[in-house]
Amino acid sequence: QVQLVESGGGLVQTGGSLRLSCVASGRTFSSYTMGWFRQVPGKEREFAAGISWSGGSTYYADSVKGRFTLSRDNAKNTVYLQMNSLKPEDTAVYYCAATRIALNRADYYKDGRMYDYWGQGTQVTVSS
Numbered sequence: 001q002v003q004l005v006e007s008g009g010g011l012v013q014t015g016g017s018l019r020l021s022c023v024a025s026g027r028t029f030s031s032y033t034m035g036w037f038r039q040v041p042g043k044e045r046e047f048a049a050g051i052s053w054s055g056g057s058t059y060y061a062d063s064v065k066g067r068f069t070l071s072r073d074n075a076k077n078t079v080y081l082q083m084n085s086l087k088p089e090d091t092a093v094y095y096c097a098a099t100r101i102a103l104n105r106a107d108y109y110k111d112g113r114m115y116d117y118w119g120q121g122t123q124v125t126v127s128s
Contacts, residue, residue: 002026002117004096009122012086016126020081022096022119030074033103035115036081038092048094049081050109053102059109086126093121
């Protein structure tokens with residue numbers, strides 16, 4: 001069982017930056033594929049970014065590409081989502097997710113059904 005705890009959300013103005021963190025419990029974090037999803041009330045959850053177990057591969061939704069950077073520190077059991085040039089449409093609850101499956105295609109990363117574990121979410125609000 002893996003527990004994921006997100007932090008770093010908050011209120012920021014348009015154009016600002018935030019860094020989200022997701023800390024995972026367990027000794028096998030380095031073998032997990034990790035992802036970030038976001039959801040606005042009344043809308044479907046959508047993929048934001050994903051990273052392979054080694055950190056060697058990253059995938060981004062078109063809506064965040066060039067503005068968000070996902071990285072991981074396996075020694076600290078943590079993934080980081082650096083969000084720059086934030087826009088009001090980035091406002092959402094952001095969820096960290098993990099899977100033991102070594103995903104190797106972008107469409108797999110984007111599919112929430114591929115992930116086994118989810119955090120409780122952290123709110124990001126971007127004011128205009």
